[in-house]
Amino acid sequence: MDVTGLDAVDLAGRIAARELSAVEVMRATLERIAAVNPAVNAIVSLRPQAELLREAARADAQTARGPLHGLPIAIKDLADAAELPTSQGSPLFAGQVAAADDPVVARLRAAGAIVIGKTNTPEFGLGSHTYNPVHGATHNPYDLSRSAGGSSGGAAVALATGMLCIADGSDMMGSLRNPAAWNNVYGMRPTWGAVPSEAEGDLFLHQLSTSGPMARSPGDLALLLDVMAGPDPRQPLGLALAPVRDRLGVDPGAVRVGWLADWGGALPLDPGVLDLCGAALGQMSGLGWQVEDLSPPFDAEAMWESWITLRSFSVASGKGALYEDPAKRVHLKPAAVWEIERGRAMSGRALQAASHRRSDWFRAAMGLFDRFDVLALPSAQTWPFDGALDYPRQIAGHAMDTYHRWMQVVVPASLIGLPAVNIPAGFGEAGLPMGLQLIGRRGSDAQLLQIAERWHQATRWPQERPALR
Numbered sequence: 001m002d003v004t005g006l007d008a009v010d011l012a013g014r015i016a017a018r019e020l021s022a023v024e025v026m027r028a029t030l031e032r033i034a035a036v037n038p039a040v041n042a043i044v045s046l047r048p049q050a051e052l053l054r055e056a057a058r059a060d061a062q063t064a065r066g067p068l069h070g071l072p073i074a075i076k077d078l079a080d081a082a083e084l085p086t087s088q089g090s091p092l093f094a095g096q097v098a099a100a101d102d103p104v105v106a107r108l109r110a111a112g113a114i115v116i117g118k119t120n121t122p123e124f125g126l127g128s129h130t131y132n133p134v135h136g137a138t139h140n141p142y143d144l145s146r147s148a149g150g151s152s153g154g155a156a157v158a159l160a161t162g163m164l165c166i167a168d169g170s171d172m173m174g175s176l177r178n179p180a181a182w183n184n185v186y187g188m189r190p191t192w193g194a195v196p197s198e199a200e201g202d203l204f205l206h207q208l209s210t211s212g213p214m215a216r217s218p219g220d221l222a223l224l225l226d227v228m229a230g231p232d233p234r235q236p237l238g239l240a241l242a243p244v245r246d247r248l249g250v251d252p253g254a255v256r257v258g259w260l261a262d263w264g265g266a267l268p269l270d271p272g273v274l275d276l277c278g279a280a281l282g283q284m285s286g287l288g289w290q291v292e293d294l295s296p297p298f299d300a301e302a303m304w305e306s307w308i309t310l311r312s313f314s315v316a317s318g319k320g321a322l323y324e325d326p327a328k329r330v331h332l333k334p335a336a337v338w339e340i341e342r343g344r345a346m347s348g349r350a351l352q353a354a355s356h357r358r359s360d361w362f363r364a365a366m367g368l369f370d371r372f373d374v375l376a377l378p379s380a381q382t383w384p385f386d387g388a389l390d391y392p393r394q395i396a397g398h399a400m401d402t403y404h405r406w407m408q409v410v411v412p413a414s415l416i417g418l419p420a421v422n423i424p425a426g427f428g429e430a431g432l433p434m435g436l437q438l439i440g441r442r443g444s445d446a447q448l449l450q451i452a453e454r455w456h457q458a459t460r461w462p463q464e465r466p467a468l469r
Contacts (some may be wrong), residue, residue: 002162003020003024003025003028003029004028004029004032004162004163004165005162005465006165007165007215007216007217007219007220008068008071008165008166008215008220008223008224009217009219009220009223011025011070011071011165012067012068012069012070012071012223015064015069015070015071016064016069021056021060021070022056022057022059022060022069022070022114023053023056023057023060025056025070025071025072026052026053026055026056026070026072026114026116027053029072029116029163029164030049030052030053030116032161032162032163033046033163036141036161036162036163036468037161037163039139039141039144039468040138040139040140040141040144040148040157040161040468041120041135041136041137041138041139041154042119042120042138042148042153042154042155042157042158042161042163043074043116043117043118043119043120043154043158043163043164044077044087044117044118044119044120044135044154045077045084045085045087045117045118046074046116046117047084047115047116047117052072052114052116055114056070056114059112059114064112065110065111065112066110066111066112066227067111067112067223067226067227068108068111068112068113068166068223068224068227069111069112069113070112070114071112071113071114071165071166072113072114072116072164072165073108073113073114073115073116073164073166073167073168074115074116074117074118074119074154074155074158074163074164074167075105075108075115075117075118075119075168076118076119076121076151076152076154076155076167076168076169076170077089077118077119077120077121077135077154078121078124078125078151078170079102079104079105079168079170079198079211080098080099080100080101080102080105080198081098081101081102081105081115081118082098082099082100082101082105083097083098084097084098084115084117084118085097085098085118086098086118087118087132087134087135088121088123088124088125089120089121089122089123089124089125089132089133089134089135090123090124090132090133090134090331090332091133091134091331092322092328092331092332094134102197102198103196103197103198103199103232103234104168104195104196104197104211104228105168107227107228107230108168108227108228111227118154119152119154119155119158119164119167120132120135120136120138120153120154121150121151121152121153121154122150122151122153123332123333123336124315124319124333124336125150125151125170125172125175126151126315126333126335126336126339126403126404127150127151127335127390127391127403127404128149128150128151128153128173128174128175128178128179128380128404128406128407129147129148129149129150129153129385129387129389129390129391130147130148130149130150130151130152130153130154130179131387131390137387138150138153138154138157139157139387140157140182140183140384140387140432141157141160141161141183141466141468142160142183142184142384142427142431142432142433142466143384143430143431143432144387144468145386145387145388146182146383146384146385146386146387146432147182147384147385147386147387147389148179148182148183148384148387149178149179149180149181149182149183149380149384150175150178150179151169151170151172151175151179152167152169152170152171152175152176152179152180152187152214153179153183155167155168155169155179155214156169156179156180156182156183156185156187156214157179157183159183159185159214159215159216160183160184160185160216160462160465160466161465161466161468162465165215165216165220166213166214166215166220166223166224167213167214167215168211168212168213168214168224168228169187169211169212169213169214170209170210170211170212171187171189171209171210171211171212171414172208172209172311172314172414173307173311173404173407173410173411173414174379174380174407174409174410174414176188176189176212176214176422177189177379177410177420177421177422177435177437178379178380178407178410178422179214180214180379180422180424180435181378181379181380181422181424181425181433181434181435181436182380182383182384182432182433182434182435183433184424184427184433184435184461184462184464184465184466185214185215185216185422185424185462186214186215186216186217186218186220186221186421186422186423186424186452186456186462187212187213187214187421187422188212188213188214188221188225188419188420188421188422188445188448188449189210189212189413189414189419189420189421190210190212190213190225190228190229190241190419190445191239191241191417191418191419191442191443191444191445192207192208192210192239192417192418193207193210193237193238193239193417194210194225194229194230194238194239194241194419194445195210195211195212195225195228195229196230196231196232196234196235196238197209197210197211197235199232199234199235201317201318202317203235203236203237204236204237205313205314205317206313206314206317206318207237207417208310208311208314208414208415208417209314210417211228212225212228213225213228216462217453217456217462218248218421218449218452218453218455218456219245219248219453219456221421221449221452222244222245222248222449223245225241225244225245225445225449226243226244226245229241229244239443241443241445241446242446244445244446244449247446247450248446248449248450248453249453250450251450251454252373252447252450252451252454254288254289254290255284255287255289255290255373255374255451255454256289256290256292256371256372256373256374257281257284257289257290257291257292257372257373257374257375257376257438258292258294258368258371258372258374258375258376259281259291259292259293259294259376260294260296260297260375260376260377260412261274261277261293261294261377262274262378263296263300263377263409264295264296264300266296266300266301267300267381267408267409268381268395268396268397268398269378269381269382269395269396270381270382270383270395270396271396272383272428272429273378273380273381273382273383273428273434274378276425276426276427276428276434277376277378277425277434277436279425279426280423280425280426280436281376283458283459284455287454287455287458291376292372294368294375297364297365297367297368298360298361298364298365298412300408302357302361303357303361303411303412303415304405304408304411305354305357306354306355306357306358306361306415307411307414307415308342308402309346309350309351309353309354310351310354310355310358310415311339312339312340312342312343312346313343313346313351314343315336315339315340315343316339316340316341316342316343316344316346317343319332319336319339319340320340320343320344322336322340323336323337323340323341323344334403335403335404338402338403358415358416361412361415361416362416365412365416365418366441369440369441373440373444373447373451374438374439374440374448374451375412375438375439376436376437376438376439377409377410377412377436377437377439378409378434378435378436378437379409379410379422379434379435379436379437380407380409380434380435381395381406381407381408381409382395382406383428383430383432383434384432384433390403391403391404391406392406409437410437412439413437413439417442418439418440418441418442419439419440419442419443419444419445419448420437420438420439420440420448421437421438421448421449421452422435422436422437423435423436423438423452423455423456424459424461424462425461426459426461427464433461438451438452
């Protein structure tokens with residue numbers, strides 16, 4: 001039996017039934033990491049093998065602590081896990097060991113997961129390409145010369161290669177969706193507020209980023225989301241989601257899909273992306289789903305201007321102190337400096353105007369959900385690009401005017417905090433994966449996963465694992 005190919009739900013059930021031990025699972029996990037991680041560089045700060053095997057043995061000696069009992073997990077290197085370094089991909093924090101768990105990490109441990117190390121991320125999570133000066137680049141296992149995406153690139157690669165069965169990630173601008181698409185796995189951005197963040201800094205204004213689950217199946221997304229989600233009394237804007245996993249088997253029926261394609265030509269896409277997505281939409285029609293082409297429901301440029309204003313304001317708020325210290329500023333990547341300088345220059349009037357545009361888009365989107373269960377877009381505008389680049393300078397002959405413009409396609413969900421899940425859509429002519437975003441109404445996380453599960457049962461794309469050995 002290939003333990004590293006089993007889903008988390010299956011593994012957890014076997015551990016609970018004593019059909020497999022946590023030690024056996026840990027040993028298989030560490031052997032897989034030793035075999036493939038040197039090529040892809042997805043897992044960093046790995047704990048010593050003897051220490052991990054002892055923790056797994058303790059798990060075997062205990063009654064199951066929760067739904068993740070005995071399952072290995074590595075934490076995205078933006079979040080604190082006690083006694084592990086949190087570099088954030090920055091030389092400013094390299095080797096800095098966390099004293100305590102962030103709220104989500106504490107929930108994973110309480111549910112029985114064994115934290116084995118960290119997963120790689122871009123510096124401060126900025127940019128959908130996982131490379132940094134501390135741990136280096138993470139490579140796409142379907143073509144080692146290509147980007148793994150980001151910022152949850154390490155997590156996605158670890159899943160695709162069987163080094164993990166579940167992984168946490170975070171998503172401000174597509175960081176749970178883009179790497180999932182480029183590594184043929186599932187990544188879910190939950191409704192904003194469903195998963196608490198660390199109770200630090202401003203708790204009211206910066207409603208953009210959220211943590212969420214990644215996995216090779218929607219069932220495992222649901223398993224992990226039920227652990228991660230739930231209000232935290234230290235945070236004022238939390239959302240209570242009903243448990244998702246118990247409702248996963250409900251047939252979503254004739255799903256109504258609104259296909260937004262390239263937003264009426266506003267979003268340049270690499271050749272072949274729409275063809276692959278179109279084939280996936282044809283499969284959806286074959287499932288009895290109702291797919292309808294949609295005209296652009298909102299001005300794409302107005303949405304983009306709102307996004308980059310609010311994003312820069314958020315980044316400047318969180319990282320401004322590093323910029324103010326000249327000795328630290330020189331160690332910041334250019335994208336971070338650009339974001340901070342833009343954010344610090346924002347006027348109150350500009351921020352208010354951006355928030356008004358965001359509100360207008362929210363109202364327009366809610367009207368669409370009177371007609372559709374989900375809105376669909378590609379999860380990325382380009383195929384995995386050359387890993388030696390910092391970002392693609394053009395798509396289909398269109399110049400990219402910022403380091404993140406090539407990911408504009410993820411903004412419609414991120415700007416207004418809607419739940420979105422990447423579903424694998426297959427492979428292009430070069431053998432590289434691509435995915436579709438399914439975007440739901442606020443709070444429709446369970447329905448989104450029911451739809452994703454129906455798709456998964458019909459396609460099983462993550463079983464097409466990379467040939468990497």
